[in-house]
Amino acid sequence: MDLEEDIRSLQLDSAEDINGVVNPEDEKPDVDNFDKMEDEGLLSGNDPKQEVQAQSVEAEPKAKDKEIPPVQDEEDEHMKKRHLNVVFIGHVDAGKSTTGGQILFLSGQVDDRTIQKYEKEAKDKSRESWYMAYIMDTNEEERVKGKTVEVGRAHFETDTTRFTILDAPGHKSYVPNMISGASQADIGVLVISARKGEFETGYERGGQTREHVQLAKTLGVTKLLVVVNKMDDPTVNWSKERYDEIESKMVPFLKQSGYNVKKDVSFLPISGLMGLNIKTRLDKSHCSWWDGPCLFESLDSIEVPMGDPQSPFRMPIIDKFKDMGTVVMGKVESGTIKDGDSLLIMPNKDHVKVVAIYIDEKRVNIAGPGENLRVRLSGIEEEDLLSGFVLSSAANPISTVTEFVAQLQILELLDNAIFTAGYKAVLHVHSVVEECEIVELLEQIDPKTRKPIKKKVLFVKNGAIVLCRVQVNNVICVEKFSDFPQLGRFTLRTEGKTVAVGKITAI
Incomplete structure (x- = not known):
């Protein structure tokens, strides 16, 4: 599929083109279109986390606690x-x-x-x-x-x-x-x-x-x-x-x-x-x-649609520590993980084996989408992991890129800033925080018709929707928004301010 077809297959509605976010300066939002957004199924999916060491009210198990709790029955009432x-x-x-x-x-x-x-x-x-x-x-x-x-x-x-x-x-x-x-x-x-x-x-x-x-x-x-x-x-x-x-x-x-x-x-x-x-x-x-x-x-x-337990496994790593081996923390975004599974740590392609899975301090045999896990792994050292790496299916691993095409909604730029090729910002996508640069503006999109209005655009202002190529300094793990919404949406921040939000349309 060429790029233009790929873009059109992912079109959103009006200013909801980027998950329903519109320019905060707008005095009269197009209220008539708001109800259409959710019906298109484009606002579902949930993201993981960036690099922050989450603190728990319950103490983490210490390395000296050698006794491993018994595996909970998969039919445990707690897990139902x-x-x-x-x-x-x-x-x-x-x-x-x-x-x-x-x-x-x-x-x-x-x-x-x-x-x-x-x-x-x-x-x-x-x-x-x-x-x-x-x-x-x-x-x-x-x-x-x-x-x-x-x-x-x-x-x-x-x-x-x-x-x-x-x-x-x-x-x-x-x-x-x-x-x-x-x-x-x-x-x-x-x-x-x-x-x-x-x-x-x-x-x-x-x-x-x-x-x-x-x-x-x-x-x-x-x-x-x-x-x-x-x-x-x-x-x-x-x-x-x-x-x-x-x-x-x-x-x-x-x-x-x-x-x-x-x-x-x-x-x-x-x-x-x-x-x-x-x-x-x-x-x-x-x-x-x-x-x-x-x-x-x-x-x-509240009813919330869950991820697909049958899809390829994806768990972005938000934290890691040593405890009788290497333990990683994260939220399962798709797929299912089982005790004994052989998986990949991306983007480094390290083969690992699942030794133990914990939910809320309880050891379990299996876990599906939406669960916050601690997973003990063999085959990798704690110092070889970074926040933003993804524990991934070996048969169908997550994509790794240094450049991707994205559709961006500009919220509010810093004073005197121009959004053009060469614009630099900090990219936040799932648990990744990475410096990035806009290398090319491909076209500007009309928020109402959802069609390109300008090709060879040189710069855009607040409130614009633009298709552009984004380049990052290091290899990162991401997916197209159409395949995994939670791994394909991101924000751009500059000097402590969120300047744009977007979705990845091609990798």
């Missing part, structure tokens, strides 16, 4: 439940870590004694209201500053679903870490502070609420739960007017960012600090007007 990854996103200080900590406490993952210890520690730092966040923010820097830096990771269960919580940083300095969390997620929980002034700060241009929503959509988070937190704050006091004001402002922006609000977005009020409307529904004494579900019920009700 579906598994979903939930990323908590939103502006700094919205209450993401506190809400995540409260979820773990209410689901029985953290005991009262631990909570009392955290309460005392927070009080000693004169930060009494931060104690729940300490469950997710485990290092000292995060606790002192009250800012999540790395992506916290923890697990909890409801009656029907096993969840992995990914607690993403809200501060703009740590957006690359937020990308790594969102790229692994199936569901996004957007935490918004209802406190007077805090919602406005996060929502205004430059606030992370906007950037996080756009990035989440780009990274394949198709379902969004918007929780309006701090409803118990004295400036709010469970005010329906404040809740409605926030919802009325967020809905147009979510549509503009590509979300089908009726099908894929839910709103609910909570108090993360007090644990209200999280595990059980709100009592009328707290909030007389809310008659909807609690957070656990909302999470349980």
Whole structure:
């Protein structure tokens, strides 16, 4: 198939050409087309992660713990439940870590004694209201500053679903870490502070609420739960007017960012600090007007299509360590892995054997799409692995490239910047972070007709959709968006700002 046919086979709808993201400057998004996006099946698929050492609430097994737990029966009740990854996103200080900590406490993952210890520690730092966040923010820097830096990771269960919580940083300095969390997620929980002034700060241009929503959509988070937190704050006091004001402002922006609000977005009020409307529904004494579900019920009700267990195996590596051999961590994006499998580590083509597979600290024989795994391998040393390498089927390995053709949506360039051949940026694709250069602009595409409008284009501005050739410094593992959406979508960032999002159309 020639390049032009390949491009047309991947056309998206209107400004959703790049996963529904449109230029944030647009005042009047084409709302009529939003409902068409999801029907085309182009916004499904979920991404892995970039290089960030995820921290776990549960301690990793130490090398000295020589006793290997027995393999769990494949029909174990725990494994019968579906598994979903939930990323908590939103502006700094919205209450993401506190809400995540409260979820773990209410689901029985953290005991009262631990909570009392955290309460005392927070009080000693004169930060009494931060104690729940300490469950997710485990290092000292995060606790002192009250800012999540790395992506916290923890697990909890409801009656029907096993969840992995990914607690993403809200501060703009740590957006690359937020990308790594969102790229692994199936569901996004957007935490918004209802406190007077805090919602406005996060929502205004430059606030992370906007950037996080756009990035989440780009990274394949198709379902969004918007929780309006701090409803118990004295400036709010469970005010329906404040809740409605926030919802009325967020809905147009979510549509503009590509979300089908009726099908894929839910709103609910909570108090993360007090644990209200999280595990059980709100009592009328707290909030007389809310008659909807609690957070656990909302999470349980979300339907997310899973990857194909029969397709070639792909698991991007997000972290590695030594523990009686070499252990890699990652999320299965497609295919199935079994104990004893012979696989390839790409791009180096190292042959490895699967020695053990762990899900949530339990050893299992088999795991499928969507699972977050630790896999012990033989045949490779830990120092020979990098984040961004991919554990891959030996019969049908992932593609390795130094150059690819992509369709890009320009969001917002830096002041005085021109997007043209020679433009350099940092590429984020699954768990890869790599410097790249735009080597050629092939054609500009009309957002409405989805057809080329300019050939031999020299440069483009904010909001443009352009087909271009991208070159990276080192060999990376990627796939075409049409084959593996989660391994074929990416973002471009420059000087701490997301300037473009795209999908790989040819390799």
